[in-house]
Amino acid sequence: MSSRGHPGRIAALLFPCAALALLAGCGGVTIRPAPQLPKPLLEPLPAQVGLIIPPEQRKYTHKETRWDVDWEIVLGTGHQKIMEDVFKDEFTHVQEFKDLDSARAASGLKALFEPRIDQYSFVTSHETGGRYYAVTIRYRINLYTPRGDKVDTLTLTGYGNALAGGMNSAPPLLRATNAAMRDAAAKFLVQFPEQPAGQRLAKNEPIEKDATVANTDNVEIGVVPIDDPPPEAELEAAPSTGAPDVTSSPTLAAPQL
Secondary structure, eight states, rough: OOOOHHHHHHHHHHHHHHHHOOOTTTTTTEOOOOOOOOOOOOOOOOEEEEEOHHHHHHHHEEEEEEEEEEEHHHHHEHHHHHHHHHHHHEEEEEEEEEHHHHTTTTTSOOOEOOOOOOEEEOOOHHHHHHEEEEEEEEEEEEEEEEOOOOEEEEEEEEEEEEEESSSHHHHHHHHHHHHHHHHHHHHHHHGGGGGHHHHHTTTOOOOOOOOOOOOOOOOOOOOOOSSOOOTTTOOOOOOTTOOOOOOOBBOOOOOOO
């Protein structure tokens, strides 16, 4: 049988990688998210706090192989930058540290925060009928007293999506990941001042271990809608194999923006 007039069939025969993952490419997919956070119209809380970003979080990279394609999402640099921006917008003064020991040795701080990427997961246009990419990022933010005693763990989840377009998976996955990081940042900026710990820091009072700072109301965060959603598509990205199952409290609700 002649293959004349069937370029897709010829490509599949000559380039088997394209037949398995046309949108990803034989070389795999690598992205380095660097989300830009707009300046929020919020009054910073009048407290000096410490921001702890450990070395492994500064280098955090999600890797997996799906459909014989290697996916690499280099999150560390973008995570560090967006958390620096978030905390500088949320508080009047932020001092950054690489570990808890150096943070608790500092003076004049009212609380210590350690934001960590807990889980990254995504779905591609291959799983959504060629329509869109969606990303879910779950964060844990450990809260410590100025002396380094752990008081609580806040959790929040960012969702992002981007319509597919063209034959390259990297741009829409990058847009969806940037959107998920911005979504999580917005939730923290808007919701944290409403938490008991935020209310305490709004009075410039230090976080104490025996103080009530936990929010006992666990609020489920709904999935953000995507533009022109396909009728039978699941928006939330499926958790990656081997991802840790962490139960944290409280969960920050999605802001009404």
